[in-house]
Amino acid sequence: MSRREKIEAMLVDEPHDTFLRYSLAMELDKEGEHDASLAKLSELSADEPPYVPAFFMAGQQLTRLGRIDEARTFLRDGIEAARAQGNAHAAGEMSEYLAGLGELGE
Numbered sequence: 001m002s003r004r005e006k007i008e009a010m011l012v013d014e015p016h017d018t019f020l021r022y023s024l025a026m027e028l029d030k031e032g033e034h035d036a037s038l039a040k041l042s043e044l045s046a047d048e049p050p051y052v053p054a055f056f057m058a059g060q061q062l063t064r065l066g067r068i069d070e071a072r073t074f075l076r077d078g079i080e081a082a083r084a085q086g087n088a089h090a091a092g093e094m095s096e097y098l099a100g101l102g103e104l105g106e
Contacts, residue, residue, distance in 0.1 A: 004031065007023050011024065018047070021040060021044055022044060022051060022053065022057075025037045025040035025041045025044070025054070025057070026057065028040065029057075029061055034061060038062070041055075041057055041058040045074070045077065045078070045081070049084075049085060050078075050085075052082045052090045055074050055077055055078025055079075055081060055082075055094065056093065056097070058071075058078075059071045059072075059075040059094065060097070063101065072098060075097060078091075079094045079095055079098070
């Protein structure tokens with residue numbers, strides 16, 4: 001059984017488990033299933049409260065795919081969510097990454 005299959009099996013019992021859902025998104029990315037991965041990350045970023053790491057991972061994945069404008073949007077939203085949750089470290093990491101994107105696609 002692959003790692004993805006194990007995660008999917010665990011999600012049957014715990015469909016709302018944030019870490020399992022995030023792990024599945026990461027596995028989908030590794031397997032090259034970017035649309036499915038990004039959909040999962042979008043769901044996590046829409047949770048209440050939003051899962052902040054999902055924004056950063058989506059931003060990085062979109063950058064790798066050359067979708068810089070979409071990456072910027074995810075990162076800006078992630079910075080806002082991180083600040084709202086008092087997570088200055090995550091906000092700082094995403095801000096630095098976003099600043100680095102200024103050189104790409106402009």
